[in-house]
Amino acid sequence: MNAPGKPQTKAPSPLVVLLACAVLFVVTSLVARAYYLERQKLSRAHFDRGQKLAFDCNYRAAVDEYRVALSFSHGDSNDQVALARALIELGSLDEAATYLGELYQKDSTNGIVNLLLARIAAREHRSNDAAALYYRAIYGFWPEAGAKNRISARFELIDLLAKAGDKNRVLAELLQLVSEAPDNPDVEKRVAKSLMAFGSLNRPAAVFREALELDPTLPTLSAGQRQQRARDLLDRTLTLMESCTFGSGNPQSGQAEELSNAAKKLLSSQHPGISEGFTPQALALAEQLWKTRSAICGPVPDTQKPVAIVLAKLSR
């Protein structure tokens, strides 16, 4: 090692040092600006290349391009999402999960991040996690095309539930879908497709139609129609409850009786015309009755499926 010797040269004056520091500051600012722009340019170029490759389904090459883009952009969230999406397509779920995990830490309400995490969970057969993440994606924040993305996410959820054989929840989600996007031919087409996926078209379609006619939460309904449907729903739930708890001797039947009495009172108290507060009260009571009935008597017969679907939707 060349150990530095004692100073041979004259030291510069403090003014010169301060001046040098100021000059270096200006130079650094200029260089840093150029550096930043160059990084942006390179990142954009590689990202675009990645997008093209992903569009052509060449995910392996797309992943490489996105990785390079990400190394230039210092963790830009668009690059991370694009990379994660391509990685999921490639089957590199662990790596995709780490990028998405980082984004999730930054913003847990991000719709696309939740959707991609849900897809990973679904691919890893973690159905409950996947369903929860799909819900977070559906109700999460989408900076653009929110409605379209939410519908798409709900269809993925429906596919997941259908694979798990949870027919009630599938029909409940379909009902929700129709209520959120009424008169949307694309949605109707996909709803029909989903119904067909159950194997028999006629029975699920009939159940679905009946549930649609019973659902008091459809946004296209007038206040009067909504009240009428809430009344019908409560009435049918009460009937189901009474037929099930009659003489059962179940310890919960005391609570069931209380709820039944409250429902009867509410039904008999209704005057002609729209009465304020009736609909939410009736729906809340119907939901409670349904829960109690389910605890005491278990699943409903097939003929009452529409009620079950509407109440499943309400309870969610």
Add this chain to the structure above:
Amino acid sequence: MPEQTGRSQLFSKRRLRFTMSETQRFLLLALLIGVFAALLVVCFHIVIDFISWSSLGTLTDRFRFKRLIPPTLGALAALVLVRRFFRAAQGSGVNQTKAALYISDGYVPASTVVGKFVACSVAIGTGNSLGPEDPALQMGAGIASLVGRSFRLQRESMRLIAPMGAAAGIAAAFNTPIAGVLFVMEEIVDAWNAGVVSSILLASVSAVVVARWFLGDQPIFHVPAFELIHPSELLVYAAVGLVGGLLSVLYVRSIELLRERLDRLPKWSRYVQAPAAGFLIGCFGLWLPQVMGAGYPAIDSALHNQFPWPMLLSLGLVKMVATWLCFSAGVPGGMFAPTLFIGAMIGGGLGGVAHQYWPFPTSPPDAYALVGIGTFFAGIFRAPMTSIFMTFEVSGNYVVILPAMVANIVSYFVSRWLYPTPFFTMLAKQEGVDLPSAEERRSIPILRVEDALRPGNSTVLRSNTPIARALEEVEKTGRDHSLVERAGGKWSWISRKALSELVRDSNGNQTLEQGIELPLLPWVYPDLPLDVALRLLGSYPLLPVTDRAHPERLLGTLTLEDVHHAYGISCPPQASR
């Protein structure tokens, strides 16, 4: 006339107000040094990236054979620069900074800064497997030395100014203020007094602020969420530390041996060794381009589970060989980034194996890569605190502290046990300079007062003892001096000669305090370093050793003879008996 006096008084008051003490000036300069060093490090960082983009392109470039030429030419160019034009810029930046501290009173030639900047940008930018932190550290020290000289600091301040710049340089390069400070304190200065720590902290913080201003406040790595899944994972982390420690010993030894071998070759062969090393790096880069350059993007990829465990282990081992070749062949650049790379890859690789075969649930390999970052660093540089805090700083996650502590401490102890010579000490010795190692200094046992004290209080006189009796008692002990206990927990001493004279000249029935003015004696505590007592024994013939909790309670006495005895000096120059 009175008016003039008033003016001059006012003037002198103003002067008083604007005159700064050396410490104040030192602290203010710490800020300036931090800013100045960081500006230079930012430029250094940017220049390396520009050279890398233009010479190597990116990982997705199709014509990969072009990776062979830049490291070869870059290594040659950098070597020519440091051997022909900037000779002072050769060697390790840490050792250069130590030399400035211990040999040259803080002097680091300005040409070192320019030399390191140019040569290392070329070498690292063209893909040679070395890091920018050690050069950044030395550039910081060079800037600090320049600033200190221009502001005409005193010698003691000048000595400390180079480490201050070094801390600023390394903190700006790593974007980790705590690790920068700790490394300098652990490896270079080894002094924890308030003035030194605060000035180094100030320089480090101002450097990081400036670096973040220009490069963004993004951390050096984007670290995913970290959690300890199962307590048994700590065993796996300990294994990561064990392997890191073993590999670090192997690595240091192999560097030592290869450098020795290459040094024996004719001097002209240097101009072949460096480009040959560069060419080999290019060859490695054909298949594993991640090992080229500092390798930070690859560490980031490992932290995102990009590589399967066999690939992680391969990357770690190939990087070891690549850095070993570059460093031993004298290509200018630092070892910090490669050690982080190797640690991360080896850690991640072992984590991947554990994830697959460990009987209990474990974290994915990225968690092990994160903890592994510091293990190789701790094993090689023997700076465990720095490596632990660096892992913490780059992850920003407190949960990582426990596994990082386990892995880094195991690595540190294994490495220290198998090869006690620290890396920088080994390098300095090879270069013919004997620089102190902070680690070695910390391990030197300190002798304390308790190791030398003569227990008991048989020779203590009281201040109300009659002079004649006092003389008798002192003569019985055979010592020249005796302690005198005074009221209020104070101590004095008296010599036998003085007592004899008092008995001869006055009434022997007088008490000591009546007969003579007894000088006060300072006392020492048993836990104080013997050095402190030794300084006092220059002025007093003996010292009382008392209890800290009960200062009036005498534990023993201490004389120069006792100190000599504790130090193993058999024939003291002047016997006190």
